[in-house]
Amino acid sequence: MHYHTIIIGAGPAGLFAAGILGKAGKKVLVLEKNSQAGKKLLVSGSGQCNFTHGGPIEEFFGRYGDHKKFIKRALTTFTNEDTVRFFEREGVSSEMRENGKIFPKSLKSGDVLNALLMMCKKHNAEIAYNQSVHQISLYDEIFTIETEAGKRYFADHIIIATGGKSFPHLGCTGDGYHLAASLGHDIVEPHPALTYVTTHERTYCPLSGISFKDAGVTLWRDNKKVVERHGSLLFTHKGLSGPVILDGTRWMSPGDKLTVNFLYPLNYEMVRDQFAKEIPQRGKEALLTYLKKYESLTRSFCETVLEHLGIPLDQTCARLSKPEREALVVELTKCTFNLSGIGGMNSAMVTAGGIALKHINPTTMESRKQKGLYCVGEVLDIDGDTGGYNLQAAFSTAYMCAKHLSK
Template identity: 30%
Template structure:
């Protein structure tokens, strides 16, 4: 047993753990961070392709709504540390930020290394102890109180632990579900875990010929009777095996749990920027009248990239070289329906190795939202992805990590 007694031990050095450590240390607490990898913040470094979309400019109310029915859980954390307070905090440790599109907030360097360096310097300034290559295996307790942690080769004393071990996404960056195992043994409930924010595989193969273009403002919907309300909107890219792009990353968090239940999930894609059947019909008719020499593929190409236009004509069993008025009515109707809502079938994904976040986690019912402290174990705090709360792309999950870590670091017993 290490004889030093810490006021706080932080397990994990992602965004949530780092800010929790800084907040506690600024209050004069003796803090130790234990990180199982050789460097801090490996997953943070990879966030947003290394550009690090930190947060966004939404109001707290709108921000919470994007997390669904459990979003209200984060109200106290956001009140304590919203996007404005995050950017002020970062500025205070030498990290300037901006919102080039008026919504997503990045470091002005557009490099996650800037964030990591800023935190590393602040930890050093505050005298926080940092031990890398230290994998915590057990949380030590006595009569419902935290007493310390046990690593592979040492144990450390404390009365407060922040568990910031993240989820299961990107195991190569250290996410192995360590925290879930630790809290299970203490009586905490961990919900079903599903990979989220990832590309999806489809049964169809026609999309292989449409990989050159990004399709903007696509709407995706689940085509299952009980789940028709599930939808997302954004840019889409077709791949050899299925679909990806920002809209798919958002949509995957809804689809991956359904795949466990149904094995296949039928979806519908509006690829025509929200146009309905009547609007599409009018558009095709107008273009054919204005330019009577255009083939049907050329006319559809006024709405979509050429390869996609060709494939949708094939799906409607239409000869792409025909003029609009030469196509029989039934096939023309079929094409218009396909343009309004193109059906595809999601059949799988690459699992947690490609998942940016995890859907599911420690039950929110067992966590005090005012402090992030466990309702079962005194002195045990949670923050970030380990909890059963996840949001879409656009800085949502990182802001939640920072806000929950900030609140946990205040150690309100």
């Protein structure tokens, strides 16, 4: 059977592209490795599916690490509002929750998946399951796609929508990288992203579960600053997590150093000056009582800090020595964590790295190396922050590609 387009992968990017192409009257087939579609979509947002984010689309641009330039066009062509409107039309109304995250009102990722599957069905986009594609070849401008089981399919165009390498038990084992590499594409080394880190320092591990609403985090490599961010931070039993860590893992490697400012937006100098001015005046007041003025600091955290610095828990402000005060300022505003590890692909919500963007036209998602070949979604060297940015990228890139192919 010969198709106008064959899409490899029935995740959100592949299904959305299939629905658009089907609607445009194109003969389209999706080949899916698993026995069902959208396994990763089903677990996304803890099964509730945070499928995009609120606010102006311009605020999305900085949410994709160093790839703002590439993704901007797709995001402005098919925006977060377009995504919300699309699902609304397909019978999935949404609601915005904490920090602007947008979910289906039902809080069921299955509803998002069903809407995509219904769209495919309505527009006669075929889906074949248990079809693991392992080879693509081209002869006379016609692509031949071969599955592991030896089945062959033919198409004028191919869309690789196989996702990344994270959560491999859900079907994403990096096959798309091999397929693209076999057709001459460079692959940027895949790296786990949106995951936790483990640290050599274990001082705060007993406080596992305690979080800071807005901590400043700076990443250092070879004593050079790599990136600086702020956001919610969580202590874990082996290190650190929370959105500010998850969003930064795309840049992190074992051996890197993090400095954490628990008093953000105050900085080292501001806290040093405040302490120098105020603490000596507090006389017999307990240092722990004085520290209460900083809302972000819980009592158990302050106690752990003092114990760690060897300062008695009943220390009065008057008796705090200058070196102790300095150590306290440093611990609260520039606390050092040396990274011993980054959560692996089994815990990473997305994969950083992937098909090199230099080979892809950002206005069509067509390969610059191979005419007729397109790449969409997470298989590309694109990874977004937590908050619905990855699914939005999947929809926006799929839209660009499918609209181009619909012409």
